[in-house]
Amino acid sequence: MIPMRGAGRDYQLAGAFREDRDKPTWTVARFPNGSWSYGGPPDSPEYAECEVWRIVADNPRAAVKEAQRQRRNMLRRATKTEGGDA
Numbered sequence: 488m489i490p491m492r493g494a495g496r497d498y499q500l501a502g503a504f505r506e507d508r509d510k511p512t513w514t515v516a517r518f519p520n521g522s523w524s525y526g527g528p529p530d531s532p533e534y535a536e537c538e539v540w541r542i543v544a545d546n547p548r549a550a551v552k553e554a555q556r557q558r559r560n561m562l563r564r565a566t567k568t569e570g571g572d573a
Contacts, residue, residue: 513550515540517558523551 515525516537525547529539540557544550 510543510545513542513544513547515542515547515550515554517554523555525550 513525514527514529514531514534515523516534516539517523518537527533529541538558540554542550542553542557544553
């Protein structure tokens with residue numbers, strides 16, 4: 488995963504491995520209200536207030552699931568480094 492900047496916010500690019508070359512890269516966004524969406528460029532104005540990831544996956548549903556997994560793990564790690572329970 489490579490952290491990148493876009494639309495004034497951080498977004499993540501999941502590294503494309505050799506076996507993933509034929510799979511499309513999806514833009515996945517989590518809106519402030521907690522809903523998830525996909526598609527469009529990562530620096531789209533609609534995503535200005537969103538957490539945005541670029542995910543290599545077979546389909547958009549799999550890309551959203553992967554972004555949710557990455558976000559959950561990121562929050563879990565952040566909680567552990569702050570000394571909280573996770």
